[in-house]
Amino acid sequence: MPTDFKIKLNELLLTTARQGASDLHIAVGRKPTLRVDGKLLSLEQEQILTPDAASGLVSAMLTKEQLDYFIRNRQYDFSYTYQDKARFRVNVYFQRGYMSAALRLIPAQIRSIEELQLPSIFHDFTKVEQGFFLVVGPAGQGKSTTLAALLDEVNHSRTDHI
Incomplete structure (x- = not known):
C-alpha cells in the first residue's frame, strides 16, 4: 500500500x-x-x-x-x-x-448530562438499581453520547460493577 x-x-x-x-x-x-x-x-x-x-x-x-x-x-x-x-x-x-x-x-472526553443539556430527570436514571430503558433515535442524534454520559455518572457516583 x-x-x-x-x-x-x-x-x-x-x-x-x-x-x-x-x-x-x-x-x-x-x-x-x-x-x-x-x-x-x-x-x-x-x-x-x-x-x-x-x-x-x-x-x-x-x-x-x-x-x-x-x-x-x-x-x-x-x-x-x-x-x-x-x-x-x-x-x-x-x-x-x-x-x-x-x-x-x-470524542476524547465524555460530556456530562449538563454539558449535553439533557433534562435533569436523566440524573434519576443513573440512580435506579434495576430495570430497563431504551435510548432510541436516528443515526447521529446522540444515542451513544447520551449513554456515555449516563454511564460516566454511574461510574463517578456508585461503586457498582457495570
Missing part, C-alpha cells in the same frame, strides 16, 4: 477533527465529505475520489487480515486511532461495487 494514501488519510482525519465534524465520508465519484452540525460539506480543496483513491484510503486503515475479511464479507466495522490524537468508529462497505467508508469521530 503506497504511503501517500496513509498520508492523505491522516490529513483527512486531522481536518475532520479540526473542523469539529462528527463524520467523514469516503465514496467514489465524490470529494471527501464531512458532516458538521448535521450538514454534509464537501471538502472543496480535495479531488473527486477515483476508485483507486477510495480503495487506497480504505485500505490504509486496514491490516491485511481485516482487508481480507472486508473483501469476503463486503462490509466491516472497527475502530481506528489516528496517532493517539483521535479515535474513529469506522464502517467500510462497497457502494456501487467500490470501496467506501463512513468514519465517526469518537
Whole structure:
C-alpha cells in the first residue's frame, strides 16, 4: 500500500477533527465529505475520489487480515486511532461495487448530562438499581453520547460493577 494514501488519510482525519465534524465520508465519484452540525460539506480543496483513491484510503486503515475479511464479507466495522490524537468508529462497505467508508469521530472526553443539556430527570436514571430503558433515535442524534454520559455518572457516583 503506497504511503501517500496513509498520508492523505491522516490529513483527512486531522481536518475532520479540526473542523469539529462528527463524520467523514469516503465514496467514489465524490470529494471527501464531512458532516458538521448535521450538514454534509464537501471538502472543496480535495479531488473527486477515483476508485483507486477510495480503495487506497480504505485500505490504509486496514491490516491485511481485516482487508481480507472486508473483501469476503463486503462490509466491516472497527475502530481506528489516528496517532493517539483521535479515535474513529469506522464502517467500510462497497457502494456501487467500490470501496467506501463512513468514519465517526469518537470524542476524547465524555460530556456530562449538563454539558449535553439533557433534562435533569436523566440524573434519576443513573440512580435506579434495576430495570430497563431504551435510548432510541436516528443515526447521529446522540444515542451513544447520551449513554456515555449516563454511564460516566454511574461510574463517578456508585461503586457498582457495570
